[in-house]
Amino acid sequence: MRAALEAGDLPKAVREGETAVREDPSSSEALDLLGRAYGLTAQKSHLLEQMRLAKAARACFARAVELDPANVAALCDLARYDMRAPGVLGGGKKKARATIDRVLTLDAERGNVLLGELAELEKKPAEAEAAYRRALSACPDAEADRRAAIHERLAAVYERLGRKREAAAELEAALTLEPDRTEWRQRLARLEK
Numbered sequence: 001m002r003a004a005l006e007a008g009d010l011p012k013a014v015r016e017g018e019t020a021v022r023e024d025p026s027s028s029e030a031l032d033l034l035g036r037a038y039g040l041t042a043q044k045s046h047l048l049e050q051m052r053l054a055k056a057a058r059a060c061f062a063r064a065v066e067l068d069p070a071n072v073a074a075l076c077d078l079a080r081y082d083m084r085a086p087g088v089l090g091g092g093k094k095k096a097r098a099t100i101d102r103v104l105t106l107d108a109e110r111g112n113v114l115l116g117e118l119a120e121l122e123k124k125p126a127e128a129e130a131a132y133r134r135a136l137s138a139c140p141d142a143e144a145d146r147r148a149a150i151h152e153r154l155a156a157v158y159e160r161l162g163r164k165r166e167a168a169a170e171l172e173a174a175l176t177l178e179p180d181r182t183e184w185r186q187r188l189a190r191l192e193k
Contacts, residue, residue, distance in 0.1 A: 013037035028068035035060030058090045075103045083118050108138035148177035164191045
């Protein structure tokens with residue numbers, strides 16, 4: 001199922017996920033991955049199907065967390081769902097904050113990334129910047145891909161604020177860690193014009 005998700009084969013990911021959950025309904029990981037498959041499928045569906053799949057995704061994330069309260073991936077998926085989905089689909093920023101607090105106790109890096117994402121959604125760039133800086137501090141040096149992603153998030157915050165020099169510096173830091181990211185190079189070139 002994970003391979004199907006990574007390959008973007010959503011129908012296969014859903015089929016494999018539903019089979020995995022049917023075979024082992026106590027698997028927190030299978031439920032989390034099935035929730036992701038439902039959520040990604042919902043994004044490409046018509047409105048009524050979107051609503052059904054979105055609710056199913058949240059139910060999977062919530063059940064995954066219920067089965068394993070230390071499953072940080074499922075907690076992150078639940079928090080992201082709740083911060084973006086309206087109340088009618090079970091979401092809400094208050095719920096997201098409570099879940100983020102749980103993530104922070106288990107993984108400071110990922111919890112702060114979530115706080116940054118929430119601050120961005122709430123149009124609070126200073127809070128987003130501070131959260132991403134804390135995430136960078138908590139991220140191990142050996143995790144180059146995760147560090148690069150946080151630098152890229154900081155660059156995006158600075159770009160939206162019109163702080164081109166700082167945005168460029170963050171993209172350069174990201175590219176030092178992940179030099180093959182063409183889209184980041186293109187953004188950097190635009191900033192340096």
